[in-house]
Amino acid sequence: MPQIDVGIVPVDMDSALVAGNTLVNKTNAAPVGTFDKVQIWAKTDLGGCLVGLFEAQGSDNYNCHDHETIGTVTAGSVQTFTGMSLVSKLGSYIGTYFATGTLEHDTTGHSGILWVAGDQLTDHGIDGYSKDYVSGFSLYGSFSPRPTDVAATNGDHTDKVVVTWTKAVGATGYQVYRDSVGLGWLGDVATYDDEDADAGDITAGSAVASDGAHTEHVLLGVTGEAANNGTTHTYVVRAKAATWEGDDSLVGDTGYRSIGALTYQWLRSEADLDESFATIVAGTIEAYEDTGAPV
Amino acid sequence: MRWAIEESGCCVKGDMKQVRLCFYLEPADDRYSKHRVNAPIAPKTGYPGKKGQHGKPESETDFLSWVDALPHKWRVNPFHNHFLQVPVRTSNKAIAAMADELLPQFYRQWKSGELEEVKHATN
Numbered sequence: 001m002p003q004i005d006v007g008i009v010p011v012d013m014d015s016a017l018v019a020g021n022t023l024v025n026k027t028n029a030a031p032v033g034t035f036d037k038v039q040i041w042a043k044t045d046l047g048g049c050l051v052g053l054f055e056a057q058g059s060d061n062y063n064c065h066d067h068e069t070i071g072t073v074t075a076g077s078v079q080t081f082t083g084m085s086l087v088s089k090l091g092s093y094i095g096t097y098f099a100t101g102t103l104e105h106d107t108t109g110h111s112g113i114l115w116v117a118g119d120q121l122t123d124h125g126i127d128g129y130s131k132d133y134v135s136g137f138s139l140y141g142s143f144s145p146r147p148t149d150v151a152a153t154n155g156d157h158t159d160k161v162v163v164t165w166t167k168a169v170g171a172t173g174y175q176v177y178r179d180s181v182g183l184g185w186l187g188d189v190a191t192y193d194d195e196d197a198d199a200g201d202i203t204a205g206s207a208v209a210s211d212g213a214h215t216e217h218v219l220l221g222v223t224g225e226a227a228n229n230g231t232t233h234t235y236v237v238r239a240k241a242a243t244w245e246g247d248d249s250l251v252g253d254t255g256y257r258s259i260g261a262l263t264y265q266w267l268r269s270e271a272d273l274d275e276s277f278a279t280i281v282a283g284t285i286e287a288y289e290d291t292g293a294p295v
Numbered sequence: 296m297r298w299a300i301e302e303s304g305c306c307v308k309g310d311m312k313q314v315r316l317c318f319y320l321e322p323a324d325d326r327y328s329k330h331r332v333n334a335p336i337a338p339k340t341g342y343p344g345k346k347g348q349h350g351k352p353e354s355e356t357d358f359l360s361w362v363d364a365l366p367h368k369w370r371v372n373p374f375h376n377h378f379l380q381v382p383v384r385t386s387n388k389a390i391a392a393m394a395d396e397l398l399p400q401f402y403r404q405w406k407s408g409e410l411e412e413v414k415h416a417t418n
Contacts, residue, residue: 015355015358017349023349071303071315076372078411083379
């Protein structure tokens with residue numbers, strides 16, 4: 001699945017960074033979005049770990065505009081955290097503070113780190129950071145942009161299924177999938193009318209007419225008729241922007257077209273033959289007494 | 296598989312509380328050894344050597360020697376961590392029910408590799 005990411009994919013690196021500082025990974029800045037997944041690799045267990053997103057406020061000043069409490073991070077293997085909500089601005093960098101422990105650090109091959117003593121995440125400080133231009137550390141954030149709250153109408157319309165969703169942050173286009181088939185890319189919208197969803201149909205049933213049971217009319221009726229809603233389809237929605245295409249909405253919805261209420265129109269043949277039918281104008285109910293039938 | 300609440304990652308945010316769940320593999324589970332590690336156990340006082348610029352130890356050699364000399368302990372790290380955001384008054388029983396529901400879901404993702412999957416996009 002495609003992911004939008006920030007920072008450096010965490011691995012077991014050669015060096016380490018020590019506790020008590022705010023550290024920002026200058027490698028791989030973020031686009032606009034909401035990061036829900038963070039991965040960290042610690043060299044020794046981290047205590048009191050926070051993770052945040054930072055934006056530049058001048059040449060050496062950075063502001064942490066959103067952060068989450070992680071807590072302890074166990075060392076020795078990559079630790080993955082989900083269920084977060086870190087909202088990034090264009091060009092944000094991912095950073096961290098931890099009170100104890102050490103974090104995997106690579107001395108070369110990256111775009112550098114920013115460093116300042118103390119916790120600048122909780123305080124949203126913009127203190128002057130010192131920096132290097134080559135190192136990086138094992139901290140990474142990602143998200144798979146998806147629309148949410150996908151809903152499809154269940155028989156509200158006879159001519160369409162209306163699909164709605166909540167937009168994904170940063171997305172500029174959407175595609176609705178009906179039963180896994182894409183229906184074409186749309187613009188920056190949050191609703192789609194699926195007029196090609198399967199229409200409902202009618203089971204005609206059998207007409208029944210009384211045979212001499214009444215002297216003043218023929219009693220007409222129908223058995224076995226039915227109004228069948230259209231096929232129930234499953235809908236999911238996918239988002240995209242100029243540089244990425246996201247995943248399908250995690251949860252989709254089912255929807256269908258209705259057929260509407262049944263109506264009736266009786267017709268009578270001229271003779272005892274199955275042909276030459278004429279409309280009985282008043283015969284518009286299911287159980288109809290045809291007083292115009294010839295004696 | 297099993298889960299546990301990690302108190303260090305729990306906090307209150309207004310009317311909501313964040314609950315951190317850790318999910319662990321058992322020996323019979325898929326790729327159990329991936330998170331069974333012989334981890335260095337550092338003292339709370341941390342690295343005693345001199346710190347250089349940018350939060351780095353002044354001497355990499357001294358630092359790595361210090362890590363190597365630390366007591367090590369075999370243990371099982373979480374194969375996944377997840378944060379629940381729930382109303383403050385959510386009961387422990389309700390949280391346990393959520394964790395019970397999430398455990399097999401995350402294990403399925405672990406088995407398929409989806410949890411660790413990293414695919415760079417063009418940001």
